[in-house]
Amino acid sequence: GQNIDQPTEMTATEGAIVQINCTYQTSGFNGLFWYQQHAGEAPTFLSYNVLDGLEEKGRFSSFLSRSKGYSYLLLKELQMKDSASYLCASMDSNYQLIWGAGTKLIIKP
């Protein structure tokens, strides 16, 4: 079956660094997406990885290892506004997104 695993909740301190892990098992693979969703709002796109390695975009970076079925989202210099849920999704061979349940990130001052 198809499965995406990510932690349910994480807590971090303002100004620190946090890494949110995601493991995936999908029928085929056409890339890995990360989205951010603030409470009561729409998910918004953060990153897309299809090749192994690290993609950096400002304070956010995303890493992919296809051989391990593993990705992580790295958030640096955390700000209070980064408190949100972070959704990992793998695109399968039919180009459908298979979603994780999301990681709720709580930032403390």
Added chain:
Amino acid sequence: ETGVTQTPRHLVMGMTNKKSLKCEQHLGHNAMYWYKQSAKKPLELMFVYSLEERVENNSVPSRFSPECPNSSHLFLHLHTLQPEDSALYLCASSQDFQRGGHEQFFGPGTRLTVL
């Protein structure tokens, strides 16, 4: 209006009611999606339309009926729903369907409560 809009934002309905959710995208995209989001569960893909043709229907009960009159508009018609259908219903669009790398843009969702 920009991006993806959805109306209504909140809806409370009885099990015998009929209602419709509306989605409009202003991005010139060719693919549109309906998702169901329940608390602490993954997003569930319900329907996909590409160039106004339905291309995916993921075993969704017939009490949910989608309609895509053109590439900018998507409806979800609801009738005789059950309390377990209470959830956030999200609409999304993307440039194309069955192309890697094209992110989906989401609307703010309709919070549906079935009494």
